Amino acid sequence: MTITFNSLAFKDTLVEGGFSDRQAAVLANAIWELVANTLATKDDLVALEQRIDVKLAHLKVELLMWMVSLTVVQTTILGAMLKLLR
Structure with missing residues:
Protein backbone atom coordinates (compact mmCIF):
# COMPACT_ATOMS: atom_id res chain seq x y z
CA MET A 1 0.00 0.00 0.00
CA ALA A 40 3.66 2.60 9.00
CA THR A 41 1.27 1.53 6.28
CA LYS A 42 -1.42 -1.11 6.62
CA ASP A 43 0.87 -3.50 4.72
CA ASP A 44 3.63 -2.83 7.26
CA LEU A 45 1.25 -3.65 10.09
CA VAL A 46 0.03 -6.84 8.38
CA ALA A 47 3.64 -7.99 7.88
CA LEU A 48 4.40 -7.24 11.53
CA GLU A 49 1.32 -9.18 12.64
CA GLN A 50 2.40 -12.17 10.55
CA ARG A 51 5.91 -12.13 12.06
CA ILE A 52 4.40 -11.94 15.55
CA ASP A 53 2.07 -14.85 14.79
CA VAL A 54 5.02 -16.98 13.63
CA LYS A 55 7.02 -16.13 16.75
CA LEU A 56 4.03 -16.93 18.97
CA ALA A 57 3.61 -20.30 17.28
CA HIS A 58 7.29 -21.08 17.92
CA LEU A 59 6.92 -20.03 21.55
CA LYS A 60 3.88 -22.27 21.97
CA VAL A 61 5.81 -25.25 20.59
CA GLU A 62 8.79 -24.49 22.83
CA LEU A 63 6.55 -24.12 25.89
CA LEU A 64 4.85 -27.42 25.12
CA MET A 65 8.25 -29.13 24.77
CA TRP A 66 9.30 -27.74 28.17
CA MET A 67 6.07 -28.89 29.78
CA VAL A 68 6.43 -32.42 28.41
CA SER A 69 10.10 -32.54 29.41
CA LEU A 70 9.37 -31.37 32.94
CA THR A 71 6.53 -33.86 33.25
CA VAL A 72 8.88 -36.68 32.24
CA VAL A 73 11.53 -35.49 34.71
CA GLN A 74 8.95 -35.12 37.48
CA THR A 75 7.56 -38.60 36.80
CA THR A 76 11.07 -40.08 36.79
CA ILE A 77 11.94 -38.43 40.10
CA LEU A 78 8.64 -39.50 41.66
CA GLY A 79 9.18 -43.07 40.45
CA ALA A 80 12.71 -43.11 41.89
CA MET A 81 11.47 -41.77 45.23
CA LEU A 82 8.69 -44.37 45.40
CA LYS A 83 11.19 -47.10 44.58
CA LEU A 84 13.48 -45.93 47.39
CA LEU A 85 10.62 -45.90 49.90
CA ARG A 86 9.65 -49.53 49.25
Missing part, protein backbone atom coordinates in the same frame (compact mmCIF):
# COMPACT_ATOMS: atom_id res chain seq x y z
CA THR A 2 1.33 3.41 -0.84
CA ILE A 3 0.97 6.51 1.21
CA THR A 4 -0.83 9.31 -0.56
CA PHE A 5 -0.03 12.85 0.43
CA ASN A 6 -0.75 15.72 -1.91
CA SER A 7 2.10 18.03 -1.03
CA LEU A 8 1.07 20.56 -3.68
CA ALA A 9 -2.43 20.89 -2.25
CA PHE A 10 -0.93 21.11 1.24
CA LYS A 11 1.46 23.84 0.07
CA ASP A 12 -1.41 25.76 -1.52
CA THR A 13 -3.40 25.52 1.71
CA LEU A 14 -0.45 26.92 3.65
CA VAL A 15 -0.03 29.79 1.18
CA GLU A 16 -3.74 30.58 1.53
CA GLY A 17 -3.25 30.59 5.30
CA GLY A 18 -0.53 33.23 5.15
CA PHE A 19 2.72 31.32 4.64
CA SER A 20 5.12 32.54 2.00
CA ASP A 21 5.46 30.32 -1.06
CA ARG A 22 8.96 29.24 0.01
CA GLN A 23 7.91 28.52 3.62
CA ALA A 24 4.95 26.50 2.39
CA ALA A 25 7.08 24.49 -0.04
CA VAL A 26 9.73 23.71 2.60
CA LEU A 27 7.11 22.67 5.16
CA ALA A 28 5.25 20.53 2.62
CA ASN A 29 8.50 18.76 1.69
CA ALA A 30 9.42 18.23 5.34
CA ILE A 31 6.03 16.74 6.13
CA TRP A 32 6.19 14.52 3.03
CA GLU A 33 9.59 13.18 4.21
CA LEU A 34 8.09 12.52 7.64
CA VAL A 35 5.08 10.74 6.20
CA ALA A 36 7.04 8.71 3.64
CA ASN A 37 9.86 7.62 5.96
CA THR A 38 8.35 7.13 9.40
CA LEU A 39 4.67 6.24 9.23
